[in-house]
Amino acid sequence: MQLAQQQCVHNDEARSPLDEDKRQQLMNEQLSNWQFDKDTGAIFRKFKFKNYYHTMAFVNAVAWIANKQAHHPDLEVSYGHCLVRYTTHDAGNSVCLNDLICAAHIDALENSGNFGPNFQED
Secondary structure, three states, X not given: OOHHHOOOOOOOOOOOOOOHHHHHHHHHHHOOOOEEEOOOOEEEEEEEXXXXXXXXXXXXXXXXXXXXXXXXXXXXXXXXXXXXXXOEHHHOOEOOHHHHHHHHHHHHHHHHOOOHHHEOOO
């Protein structure tokens, strides 16, 4: 199941927290740049850019994905970087399949070349 090819669904099953093994498997296979925060129950990734303009272009692309998927991340935006954090509040701040789907859509921006040349390595 390729997460980037899926769309978010909004039903009780989609809002069910993933068990730890399934979440870890999908993250290892398809979201290797994302991390899981045990304290908050969220997945997150910090994206770095060479300037503010590219950071804001990325933020707008993430907003477009969030609106299209009707599933919205928490964002921390600053000059040259953006921290994207996903958790599903309806599931008690747990990670659900929709969180991983949206993360994969965001990662696809990097692979499409739209933002990839502007991503900075850690």
